[in-house]
Amino acid sequence: MALIKCLECEKEISDAARACPNCGYESRKTEDIEPIVQKTELGELEKNIGAGIAMFVVGFVFIPISIVIMPFGLVLLIPAILLMVYGGAKISGTRSAVCPYCKNESVLNSKTSTNFKCSNCKKLSIVKDSFLEIVE
Ligand SMILES: [Zn+2]
Numbered sequence: 001m002a003l004i005k006c007l008e009c010e011k012e013i014s015d016a017a018r019a020c021p022n023c024g025y026e027s028r029k030t031e032d033i034e035p036i037v038q039k040t041e042l043g044e045l046e047k048n049i050g051a052g053i054a055m056f057v058v059g060f061v062f063i064p065i066s067i068v069i070m071p072f073g074l075v076l077l078i079p080a081i082l083l084m085v086y087g088g089a090k091i092s093g094t095r096s097a098v099c100p101y102c103k104n105e106s107v108l109n110s111k112t113s114t115n116f117k118c119s120n121c122k123k124l125s126i127v128k129d130s131f132l133e134i135v136e
């Protein structure tokens with residue numbers, strides 16, 4: 001048994017109490033808080049190999065060019081690396097994913113090993129075949 005704060009009068013009450021003895025406010029409102037789901041389903045695998053290869057190749061070509069024209073090449077190098085990363089993701093395929101903790105929608109690279117880190121709440125979930133599962 002622990003003490004919690006009454007949401008209404010902010011006095012400390014037992015978490016076992018159904019209602020606040022001070023103001024009568026019912027503290028058992030946990031159902032109102034959206035529960036963390038154990039699993040969220042992953043979306044269909046989406047691949048775009050043609051676009052992925054094109055992006056990858058463009059990025060690959062830009063890297064030596066950006067190195068030659070350094071330090072100006074720096075503005076080319078970063079987009080080039082990003083192109084290769086996104087191109088690679090399109091080749092291996094991506095799936096839409098919903099964070100089981102905060103329901104934030106994001107995209108999962110299907111090659112991503114076994115963990116998925118939410119960009120919103122920074123929590124890790126485990127990647128199963130077609131699910132994201134919370135770490136307990
Ligand atoms: Zn109260």
Ligand SMILES: [Zn+2]
Binds near residue numbers: 099104119123
């Ligand atoms: Zn999250």
